[in-house]
Amino acid sequence: MLHIPHSRPTFSQSFQDAVQAIVVSGQLAQGETTKTLEHDIKPLLNLNNVLAIDSGTSALMLAIRALTNNKIGARIGISTYACASLLFAVKAAGATPVFMDCTVDLTLDAEQAHNTAKTLDVLVLVHPFGMVEPLVTDVFPCPVIEDIAQSAGATLHDKPVGSFTDVCIGSHYATKPWGGAYGGFIASQNSGYIHTCQTMINPDSANLSSEYVGHHQLSNIHAALATQRLQSAQEDSKRRQHWAQKYDVLLANTTATPIQSCADSSSNAFRYIVRCEQDAGQVIANFRQLGIAANRPVQQCLHHSQPNLSCPQAEQAWQSCVSIPLLADMNDAEWALMQQGIQTCFHS
Numbered sequence: 001m002l003h004i005p006h007s008r009p010t011f012s013q014s015f016q017d018a019v020q021a022i023v024v025s026g027q028l029a030q031g032e033t034t035k036t037l038e039h040d041i042k043p044l045l046n047l048n049n050v051l052a053i054d055s056g057t058s059a060l061m062l063a064i065r066a067l068t069n070n071k072i073g074a075r076i077g078i079s080t081y082a083c084a085s086l087l088f089a090v091k092a093a094g095a096t097p098v099f100m101d102c103t104v105d106l107t108l109d110a111e112q113a114h115n116t117a118k119t120l121d122v123l124v125l126v127h128p129f130g131m132v133e134p135l136v137t138d139v140f141p142c143p144v145i146e147d148i149a150q151s152a153g154a155t156l157h158d159k160p161v162g163s164f165t166d167v168c169i170g171s172h173y174a175t176k177p178w179g180g181a182y183g184g185f186i187a188s189q190n191s192g193y194i195h196t197c198q199t200m201i202n203p204d205s206a207n208l209s210s211e212y213v214g215h216h217q218l219s220n221i222h223a224a225l226a227t228q229r230l231q232s233a234q235e236d237s238k239r240r241q242h243w244a245q246k247y248d249v250l251l252a253n254t255t256a257t258p259i260q261s262c263a264d265s266s267s268n269a270f271r272y273i274v275r276c277e278q279d280a281g282q283v284i285a286n287f288r289q290l291g292i293a294a295n296r297p298v299q300q301c302l303h304h305s306q307p308n309l310s311c312p313q314a315e316q317a318w319q320s321c322v323s324i325p326l327l328a329d330m331n332d333a334e335w336a337l338m339q340q341g342i343q344t345c346f347h348s
């Protein structure tokens with residue numbers, strides 16, 4: 001049976017050539033290609049300082065360490081309706097997660113975020129699923145990290161996400177909009193934060209009295225793949241937008257509602273998320289029976305890591321939201337199957 005995966009990054013010949021050139025050069029670990037990647041990210045975010053890192057999770061962990069001066073138990077605000085990497089990055093920084101609920105459009109509840117921020121050392125604002133978190137333009141009493149792992153390339157008021165707050169982190173994981181194989185980055189207008197992160201990514205050159213240092217450099221091989229992706233990311237996003245518009249039309253005749261990015265923003269169409277009246281688990285099972293790998297947008301709500309916490313909107317989102325494949329290079333047979341899936345699985 002035809003199988004439509006949830007994600008399918010495409011790799012042109014230029015990816016193979018770039019990797020081959022690194023192997024031939026013999027310089028596989030960190031080097032000039034890593035620097036090229038950092039250089040290429042700067043104009044995309046309008047930020048002067050970028051540091052390539054081995055993963056988005058490490059990038060978030062290091063950014064939290066830099067902003068809290070390695071404070072043990074620092075209180076870090078994160079959305080509960082987000083990737084589990086956030087929780088583990090906070091823990092790896094020796095900090096304490098403080099969970100915040102979402103709204104029906106999967107961004108943060110503004111009132112709760114502002115109230116919680118009064119008690120935080122750092123607030124993490126995730127731009128979710130290719131869309132935009134509008135709170136990045138608000139003023140908070142603590143430093144703010146923008147997480148653009150899923151939304152790199154999206155904009156708010158015509159400015160790139162990642163350029164609004166103190167520090168930005170992103171991911172080059174294979175399926176991400178700026179994905180290669182593995183990798184991540186930290187970016188900021190503040191060179192001091194980036195310098196502090198730099199002192200934590202190479203044990204060989206570290207001060208032995210440092211609180212934390214790990215091998216977090218990005219290799220030339222991984223940087224070569226991510227650099228290639230940056231060149232095609234905008235075109236990939238346009239192709240996903242094309243399919244997203246077709247999905248919008250099909251969904252207008254069903255009981256399901258697509259989640260839209262906030263006002264005056266443009267999404268990168270990384271994911272296509274639908275809120276449905278039926279149980280999300282059943283809808284996903286129905287899609288899968290047709291050979292379409294629908295998924296939950298997040299596998300679990302992060303506040304479940306602690307007892308007795310209540311985040312009702314996130315629970316509701318977990319029960320009712322489904323992410324359906326949005327592939328840049330969908331072929332005719334796959335499009336026909338997607339039409340069938342959307343029409344049958346979203347009717348009650």
Ligand SMILES: Cc1ncc(COP(=O)(O)O)c(C=O)c1O
Nearest residue numbers: 055056057083085149171173183
């Ligand atoms: C929003 C978000 N932040 C951070 C990460 C971590 O990135 P990485 O997989 O590169 O560690 C992810 C990964 O899924 C993510 O979705």
